[in-house]
Amino acid sequence: ITLEGSNATEVWDPEHKNDDSDGTAQHIGADQKLIIKMALLGPEAKPGELNVLQVEAMGLKGPIKTPIALLEMGKTAQIILDLSFPDPPVTFTLVKGSGPVHIVGHNLLGT
Numbered sequence: 001i002t003l004e005g006s007n008a009t010e011v012w013d014p015e016h017k018n019d020d021s022d023g024t025a026q027h028i029g030a031d032q033k034l035i036i037k038m039a040l041l042g043p044e045a046k047p048g049e050l051n052v053l054q055v056e057a058m059g060l061k062g063p064i065k066t067p068i069a070l071l072e073m074g075k076t077a078q079i080i081l082d083l084s085f086p087d088p089p090v091t092f093t094l095v096k097g098s099g100p101v102h103i104v105g106h107n108l109l110g111t
Contacts, residue, residue: 001092002042003053004100013089014107033108034085039069040078042100047073051097055083057090071101 001010014032039053053069069079083105094101 001103002100003092003094003103004042005094005098008094008099009091010103011089011091012085012107015088031110032088034088034090034105035108036068036081036083036085036103036105038078038080038104039071040102040104041071041073042102044100045071045073045077046098049073049097051099051101052095053101053103054093054095055085055090056093057085058087067095069101071097 001012003010012034041051045051049072051069051071052067053071054065054067056063056065058064068081068083071077071079092103
């Protein structure tokens with residue numbers, strides 16, 4: 001996933017048949033879990049600009065919205081994460097900065 005531009009947003013929700021921007025369907029029809037391993041700035045990121053990556057997901061008592069990465073070119077251009085999201089939807093938003101912020105992870109099937 002790449003987030004670029006102010007308030008760029010991406011939603012992971014394999015339970016609903018959503019078409020990606022390239023027209024391919026996300027729905028696979030199996031239990032799935034999203035694992036996020038890393039967030040990093042692209043080389044085009046502006047030096048000195050703070051980029052804040054936020055996630056919104058379901059918790060035990062309702063939706064949770066929290067920052068997961070604060071990235072700045074020249075200081076912290078990447079961060080290792082070990083996040084697991086068993087319940088869709090999961091929404092990633094670039095709440096500050098213009099990116100690009102790349103989110104690296106994988107979709108675990110059959111969990």
